Amino acid sequence: MSSTSNQPKKNNFLAGTANYVDERLGVAGVLKEFGRKIFPDHWSFMLGEVALYSFLVLLLSGTFLTFFFDPSMTEVVYDGVYAPLKGAHMSIAYASSLDITFEVRGGLLMRQVHHWSALLFVAAAGLHMLRVFFTGAFRKPREMNWVVGFVLFVLGMGAGFTGYSLPDDLLSGNGLRIIDGMIKGIPFIGTWISSFLFGGEFPGTSIVPRLYSLHIMLIPALILVFLAIHLVMLVVHKHTHYSGAGKKDTNIVGYPLMPVYVAKAGGFFFIVFGVIMLISSFFTINPIWNYGGYDPSPVSAGTQPDWYIGWLDGALRLAPTGMEFMIGDFTVSMNILLPLAVSLIFLALVAVYPFIENWITGDKREHHVLDRPRNAPVRTAIGAAGVMFYAILWAGASTDLIATQFKMSLNQVLTAMQISLIVLPIVSFMVTKRICLSLQRKDREVAIHGRETGRIVRLPHGEYIEVHEPLNEYELYKLVDYKDYQPTLARPNAAGKITVRARIRASLSKFYFKDRVSPATQSEIEEARHHAEEIEQEVQKAIESAK
Amino acid sequence: MSEQSKEVERSQNAGLAVIKPDAVRDPGIEPHRVRMTDKSPKHAKSAARQVALLFTLSMFGSAFALWTYFAFPINEDLNTVRQNTLFLGVGITLGLLGIGIGAIHWAKTLMPDHEVAEDRHLLASPEDKRAAAIEIINLANQESGFTRRKLIRRTLYGALALFPLPGLIIFGDLGPNPGNSLRHTIWKKGTRLARDPYGTPIKASDVTIGSVYHVVPEGLVPGTEHYLEEKAKAAVLLVRVEPDKLIETEERKSWSYQGIVAYSKICTHVGCPVALYEQHTHHLLCPCHQSTFDLVDGCKVVFGPAARPLPQLPIYVDEEGYLRAQSDFNEPVGPSFWDRSVKS
Amino acid sequence: MMQKLKRKLNGLRRSPRSVIAVLFAGLIVVGSGYTAVNASVSSERTVEYTKEDIEYGKKLFLSNCASCHGKNAEGTANGPSLIGVGAASVDFQVSTGRMPGAASGPQLQVKPVQFTEEEIHAMAAFVASLGAGPSVPDAAYLQANGDPTKGGELFRINCAMCHNAAGAGGALTEGKYAPSLDNSSPKIIYEAMVTGPQNMPVFNDANISPEEKNDIITYLVYLRESASVGGEELGGLGPVVEGLVSWFGLLGIIIAITIWLGAKSN
Structure with a gap:
């Protein structure tokens, strides 16, 4: 492309700029390649974008906060404007959080923007994962991107938790206390990890600065890296689209990146930011001044983590009484290890689900047209059971609030949740599967008649x-x-043997596809x-x- | 099953998917529906005006936010903080939403809304490219002798396995070895029980039936060295009940005084302060995970995930009537850990 | 509600006997306040009410309370003995409407108040005459003019675990709960501390001195009266409510917008 043939008109600013940049970077080729890329349009495709944009808002508001926040745990006597804490002993971290709140113009607003967007980030990422799951968007070729997304979700929880602990108030301090208690319950190395993490005995003076390093450097850097991988893979794979006339596995139907998608996605960033700002202007989040500085003796009723850690706290609460036992002189805290194990297994299953399903179906084709959830009844039912399981653990973290708000007995609520945790996922699996199959039958009926x-x-x-x-x-x-898929039988392999693998695959395929509607x-x-x-x-x- | 579907399964391509030869044919993309703004210039013009209006609104919002920054300074009065937060927030919100809604309205009404189809290509590279890639890998292998020279390869693996270890070990000074610190608190024989947080000592006669005192060892007040670390282990709850209600083992009969008992306040589950005392049921409830302990029965667990009773602090009364500790706790307080029962 | 209160106040003003009673009671309260400063152990002191008060109170007691608490307030299977619980206890239970108690439940509920101030005063007089117990607090300690920092510290250590750091209330075992303190008057808060109603423990004057109780009241009044700097407080219930708002408010609004965004324009 010669510059002479592309001589811009003098009065065309747009073309002039484009020419300037291209002569130095040669980006015209990139624009030619990507400028008219097609993106499908559907509201559910924007959930990931919501997460992405709330992350950008987190970076912006977080940067502002770092200019005023001091993560030191050195003790000071508060001498700020908030009367009920004047003269109180507290850490510098807490005092500087109070100063951001009460003495920096827009400081409280930015704190609330940061916290609300953190809650939104993980919520949007979670809902995005559910959309991907229920529409089968994780199938080949996107299995790896599912795992990357999963890592992002876990990193989001980590970023949230490390941030939650920074103000060093009573609420977050008790959160750290719980983490310390859980760590100490790990066999062999628990007390060592705890001592290393806290720099000695709990609470010490190291934990907040250490979490701060993680919160503002390591974790956001990792999120950025994985986000980049996530988005590059998105471009490589191109977006999926919903089934419909003209939409195939071999094409993509939608609107061109420029100008429609740029306007929509760009405008959407401002909308997400604007809605976060709106909520932050009108609704208090984490009123740290109510909690006071951390002190190991007091505690507030309703001490709970932010929502995305809630399911782990719920798992701790739902453990039955008296599960600790001794092996010789050694204490095994099953009341901590069991909830930990259950949570980790749940996460692991989420991470590897695409590979399990692919192994069962043996379907090696590329899938770019999404499933309607009803057309994969067992997958949808598994998803519903998983959502139910997670939701009960999450609700388990607010047993006390459920009890007081709905005038019930705390103890009965907790017992009911323990039972529900086992029973309701099974029930929702069965009900969801039936509903899917009925919807499929109805579709078939309508299609034919x-x-x-x-x-x-x-x-x-x-x-x-x-x-x-x-x-x-x-x-x-x-x-x-x-x-539709059909179950397979356990077939002998080349050596004429029916392997255990084959048997498992056969019975799983029966579980998945025994009931099906063509x-x-x-x-x-x-x-x-x-x-x-x-x-x-x-x-x-x-x-x-x-x- | 029909011959044909068996065929599909063996092909290793679609797996268990059933591919029907007489599937319904794809009619192609639905015809485009024309918008009002495409048909009528009047509508297009009004849409353009709306977009411009939204962008103008955004300008006003941002200008308003700038103005509020100076118009609503904050001072000692908390109302000023509220006003600053609210008006600044509302201004910025307008500034953002004006742009966002305007841009999307623009895209929806005035930019073309023809759905376009673009071809996808198989992600796997074509055979010739793959062959070329394999060729390169083989060549690189040959030239370097990676598979051929076992010694080099194995020593490289060894080196790669070891090199991160120094990187890990330098984190060794993150904290001291846990040592014995978890087994002891600053309670010792004769330490007076004092009120949290002001440290005034407590007389037995002060503790009336139904009272609850939040207690620290005397001398542990804000500002002392390792205040929080010591308090995190030494916090105690002091309660008096009718002496005949206490269920005490022989060993512990001497640990209480006329119905006054002192128990560690740190939950044996994960360490929250078990501070909720119910006067009539004598239950102690942990607000974090709802472990419930029966105070008159040695603080045994009656509900919730905790497994062990709260440790009891043996107390006595001196000549002046003050409550004092007989000794430290006779077991580690707080959450369980692996070797808590190992004598050291 | 307001009207009812006004009517009550008017009634109080009109009756000369009640004026005397109020004045007298005021004197006694102030007087006992002085004793309270000196008393090191607790608020237990006998207050002399007029004979008339006590007799009127006894009448009210017999017709309204005796069926559960016994003719001589010695207690029955349905209600505890009231000997020695003090005037503060009566004032707390009756003027919050908790007493007379309704059908059994895990704990007594706040209900519309059944008696006039005058009647409550008389019943308190009668119960106080039965045995020494905490008296109705001295107005000097209800002024909310103490040290809010100290009050906040004491509140967090002694009260927040049940009543929540913002005084929003919380759950206890088996359906019992610690109520929200949002609508409790300084007097009620004080009386609750000295009497330990139901499952609440007692905080006698040796544990938390009257001045410190005033500090706690000061802190609570400060929380109640100062502007909520961050905006709507969501009930002061903490992260759970914030989580629900982030899902159903924040994400809900945004999803509604995405649906508008994805819909075809006509």
């Missing part, structure tokens, strides 16, 4: 029928565009249409003969 019209006709031989109106081809295609085929639909036409003729004949 058309929509019910409510018009009842009596045939000459006395039979009453309801007239069905066929769907148009676009509506029809949406209902039939999926593949999509309506062209011949089924034609046959039904033919039949409907016959009836229509019969009706016409009857009308004529009556005349």
Whole structure:
């Protein structure tokens, strides 16, 4: 591309700038490649974007806060403007958090923006994961990106927890106390890890500065790296799209990046930021001045972590009484280890799910058209069970608030949750699977026979029928565009042996695909249409003969 | 199952998916629906005006935020903090939402909304490229002798395995070895029980039935060295109940005084302060994970995830009537740890 | 509600006997306040109410309370003995509407008040006459003019674990709960501390001196009256409510916008 042929018009600022940049960086090629990239448009595709934008807001507001926050745990006597703490002993970290709140213009606003966007970041990431799960967007070729997204979710929880602990107030201090207690429960090395983490005995004077390093350097850097990988993979894979007429595994249907998508996505950043700002202007979050500085003796009713750590706290609460036991002289704190193990197993299952499903289906094709959740009944049901399991653990972290708000007994609420944790996921699995299958049957029915019209006709031989109106081809295609899977049998391998692996795969495939509804085929639909036409003729004949 | 679907399964490509030859044909992308703004210039013009209005609103918002920064300074009065937060926030919100909603409105009404299809290509590289890549790897292997020279390869593995270890070991000074610190508190024979946080000593006669005192060892007041670390182990709850209600083992009969008992306040689950005392049920409840302890029955666990009773602090009364500790706790306080029962 | 209160106050003003009673009671309270400063152990001191008060109180007691607490307030299976619980206890329980108690539950509930101030005063007089116990607090300690920092410290150490750091209340075992302190008057807060109603422990004057109780009241009044700097406080219930707001408020609004964003314009 020669510069002479691209001589910009003098008065065209846009072209002038483009020319300037291209002559120095050669970006025209990049723009040519990506400028008209197609992005599909659907509200559920924006959830990841919400997470991304709240992360940007976190970086912006967090940078502001670092200019005023001092993470030292050295003790000072507070001499700021907040009267009920004047003269109180506290750490510099807490005092500087109070100063940000009460003495920096816009400081409290930025604290609230930072905290609300943190809650939103993890919530949006979580909902994004659920969208990806329930639509099967994790299937080949996107398994690795699912894992990267999972890592981002875990890092988000880590960033949140390290940030929650920084103000060194009573609430966050008791949160750290719980972490310390859990760490001490780890066999062999618990007390060592605790001593290393806290720089000696709890609470010490090291933990806040250490968490601060993690919170503002290591974890955000890792998030940025994984975010970059996540987005590069997104570009490489191109976005998925929902099934519908014209949408195939071999194409992508949507709007070009420039200008439509740039305007929409760019505008959406301002909207996410604006809504966070709106909530932060009107709603208090983490009123640290109410809690006072950390002191190991007091505690507040309703001491809970932020929502994304809630499920872990809930797991701790739901452990049954008396699970600690001794091996010789050594104490095994199963009341801590069991909830820890359950949480880790749950996370591990989430991380590896795409590989499990792929192993069972053996489907090695690339999938770019998303599943409607009903068309993968067992996956959807597993997802529903997982959501239920997580939700009960999460609710478990607020047993005390549930008890007081709904006037129930704390003890009964807790016992009910322990039972629900086992029972409700199973129930929701079964119910969800049934609902999916019924919806699929209904789709099939509608695809073959058309929509019910409510018009009842009596045939000459006395039979009453309801007239069905066929769907148009676009509506029809949406209902039939999926593949069902069939269970496999455990087959002998080359050596003539049936391996355990094969047996497991066979029984899992039965579990997944025993109940299934096939999509309506062209011949089924034609046959039904033919039949409907016959009836229509019969009706016409009857009308004529009556005349 | 039909022959054909078995065929599919063996092909290793679609796995267990059933591929039907007479699947419904794809009719192609739905025809484009024309918008009002495409049909009528009047609508297009009004949409353009709306977008411009939104952008103008954003300018006003940002200007308002700038103004509030100076117009609402903050001082000793908390109302000023509220006003500063609110008005600054509202201004910025307008500034942001004006741009956001304006841009999207623009995109939705005035930019083309024809859905376009673009082809995807298989992610796997074509065979010739793959072959070339393998060729390069093989060549690199040959030239370096990576697989051929076992000694080099194995020593490299060894070196790579060892080199991160110094990086780990230098974190060794993050903290001291836990040592015996978890087994002891600053309670010792004769330490007076004092009120938290002011450190005034407590007389037995002060502790009426139904009272609860939050207690620290005398001398442990804010500002003393290792105040929080010591308090995190030494905090005690002091309660008096009717003496005949106490269920005490022989050994512990001498640990209480006329119905006054002192128990560690640090939960044996994960260490929250177990501070909720119910006067009539004599239950102590931990607000973090709801472990419940029966104070009159040696603080045994009656509910919740904790497994061990709270440790008891043996107390006595001196000639002046002050409560004093007979000794330190006779077991480690707080959350369980692996070797807590190992005598050292 | 306000009207009812006004009517009550008017009634009080109109009746000469009650004026005398109020004046007299005021004197006694002030007097006992002085004793309280000197008393090192607790608020237990006998207050002399007029004979009339006590008799009127006894009448009220017999017709309203005796069925559960016994004719001589010695207690029955349905209600504890009131001997020695003091006037403060009566004032607390009756003027919050907790007494007379309704159908059994895990704990007594706050209900509309059943008696006039005059009647409550009389019943308190009667119960105080039965045995020494905490008396109605001296107005000097209800002024909320103490040290809010000390009050905050004491509140967090002695009260926050049940009543929450912001006084929003919290759960106890088996359906019991520590109530929110948002609507409790200084007098009620003081009386609760000295009497230890229901499962609340007693905080006698040796534990928390009357001045310190005033500090705590000062802190609570400060919290209540100062502007909520961050905006709507979400009930002061902490991270759980914040989490719900972030899902159903913040994310909810944004999802509504994404649906608008993804919808085709007409």
